[in-house]
Amino acid sequence: MKLVIANKNYSSWSLRAWLALRAVGQPFEEVRVLLDQPDTRERILEHSPSGRVPCLIDDTLTVWDSLAIIETLAERFPQLWPATAAARAHARAVSAEMHSGFPALRSQMPMNIRRQLPGRGRTPASEADIARVIAIWLDCRKRYGRNGPYLFGSFTAADAMFAPVCFRFQSYGVEPSGEAGAYLATMLAHPAMREWQAAALAESEVVPADELPD
Ligand SMILES: N[C@@H](CCC(=O)N[C@@H](CS)C(=O)NCC(=O)O)C(=O)O
Numbered sequence: 001m002k003l004v005i006a007n008k009n010y011s012s013w014s015l016r017a018w019l020a021l022r023a024v025g026q027p028f029e030e031v032r033v034l035l036d037q038p039d040t041r042e043r044i045l046e047h048s049p050s051g052r053v054p055c056l057i058d059d060t061l062t063v064w065d066s067l068a069i070i071e072t073l074a075e076r077f078p079q080l081w082p083a084t085a086a087a088r089a090h091a092r093a094v095s096a097e098m099h100s101g102f103p104a105l106r107s108q109m110p111m112n113i114r115r116q117l118p119g120r121g122r123t124p125a126s127e128a129d130i131a132r133v134i135a136i137w138l139d140c141r142k143r144y145g146r147n148g149p150y151l152f153g154s155f156t157a158a159d160a161m162f163a164p165v166c167f168r169f170q171s172y173g174v175e176p177s178g179e180a181g182a183y184l185a186t187m188l189a190h191p192a193m194r195e196w197q198a199a200a201l202a203e204s205e206v207v208p209a210d211e212l213p214d
Contacts, residue, residue: 003029008200018192020070110168133162141180
């Protein structure tokens with residue numbers, strides 16, 4: 001399998017698919033295409049017909065879009081979703097909500113693992129997004145989290161979908177209390193999250209569109 005991704009410092013969508021692959025223990029080749037270069041679009045289009053990453057390539061399959069990649073992986077690795085139908089439905093709902101929502105959090109607090117920007121990007125809209133994320137986490141943990149420290153107990157696709165929010169909370173100094181804070185700490189300590197973070201810190205490319213001014 002081959003996963004085409006972008007800069008680890010900035011590419012929140014890449015992180016989701018990459019974590020899902022790491023979570024199932026599937027070996028894969030990583031192809032990193034740098035964002036914001038003169039040939040970025042051309043290079044991504046060599047792999048991904050949408051012109052966007054992540055894109056998973058496996059023999060005859062080409063799958064783009066993070067959630068489609070996760071669903072495709074889950075056919076082979078069903079442990080990516082929770083074991084019971086009710087928990088699976090809930091996990092899919094919060095994952096789809098993450099995939100299609102939270103525009104203020106995305107635009108005003110872009111993932112930028114290298115930077116510490118406490119308090120930046122807070123507007124009523126981003127505060128509302130943050131509050132909704134925390135409410136989702138608390139609800140999942142309360143309903144389905146008793147068998148482990150992740151949203152649905154063991155690590156699932158839902159955790160992969162919320163992983164970039166965890167790096168955003170770390171950068172922008174969002175410090176939820178109680179169970180949500182414990183979940184955030186668990187995610188940031190996950191070995192694959194630490195591996196991604198170390199690689200992001202080692203990158204030097206800057207994408208001005210994703211940088212808030214000092
Ligand atoms: N909904 C898509 C979004 C993918 C996306 O927007 N990817 C960005 C990188 S994080 C991209 O490929 N950008 C291409 C560019 O900026 O040229 C997904 O879930 O994969």
